[in-house]
Amino acid sequence: MTKKYSSFAAIDKDLEILKLQKRIDERKLNLSFNQTVDAFTPTTILQKAISNSDSLLYGFGIVRKIVVPLLINKFFKKK
Known part of the structure; x- marks a missing residue:
């Protein structure tokens, strides 16, 4: 056309x-x-895995969003 x-x-x-x-x-x-x-990213994948499973942090969404990235950053900074 x-x-x-x-x-x-x-x-x-x-x-x-x-x-x-x-x-x-x-x-x-x-x-x-x-x-x-x-x-x-490793952080996002781990956060999604935790949020999709029945973990110990179930029901503590704010804690999970703060603690998980801190732990991941600490883990990667040691290397």
Whole structure:
């Protein structure tokens, strides 16, 4: 389907719209990539594993969100 333009201004307008759509799509892709990378960090994986299991910390969500990252950071800093 080809579009017929009657002026250069209409062409410029459509080009600007396409340019902005491209920038939006690039930013969405970048955000999605960063969220995917964050989802596979050791801290996130361990937090999800603990939150999905019946652990001793069940019911202590705030404690779990604070203690687990501290323990993980302490563990990785020792190496």
